[in-house]
Amino acid sequence: MSRPVPLGTGGTSRADLAELMAEVARGDRQAFSGLYDALAPLVFGIVLKVVRDRAQSEEVTQEVMIDLWRQAARYRSAAGSVTTWAATIAHRRAVDRVRAAQAANDREQARAAREHQSPFDEVVEQVETRLESEQVRRCLNGLTELQRESVTLAYYRGLTYREVAQTLRTPLPTVKTRMRDGLVRLRDCMGVTA
Secondary structure (H helix, E strand, O other): OOOOOOHHHOOOOHHHHHHHHHHHHOOOHHHHHHHHHHHHHHHHHHHHHHHOOHHHHHHHHHHHHHHHHHHHHHOOHHHOOHHHHHHHHHHHHHHHHHHHHHHHHHHHHHHHHHHOOOOOOHHHHHHHHHHHHHHHHHHHHOOOHHHHHHHHHHHOOOOOHHHHHHHHOOOHHHHHHHHHHHHHHHHHHHOOOO
8 A cells, every 4th residue: 555645735535544544443553654644734733723832732633643543443434534533533632621721720720819818017907906906995994984894894804794793793784784885985986887
């Protein structure tokens, strides 16, 4: 059998490609060389249109040609031409490569988003905390003695209303009223909107 002319330089007949494919299915390396020469330009062109990166397209083309070698026994001429079969495999492989690259990019972006933490200035944070503490102290000084003691025991020492009432030896309803009134005054003093 004479060596076929590559598709890009005049074409190889459909029958010649089918015959080459049959020989490749039997493990003929020489036939695969001819098949490679005939189909590689077509496969590369299809892959490049999908992948759009020359280096990756070359890799995918090699993978497709290896697939053609490995799957040669599966080829059925009744299902379509060798060219159509190779083009289908090339397109699928190219789409798979693009999807894999996109999935890897999506995973990387998601990981980067999870790991991203907004930087903050510790000095600014400390100054703001100090200013807020001073404002709270100033506002607490504006409360009545019972209100200030009740709020301090409840919010800074973690006592319940009942424990605050017992500590101050004041009836529970009085403590609740003083705490409510004190918290309203604190809110107004701090400029917090309800």
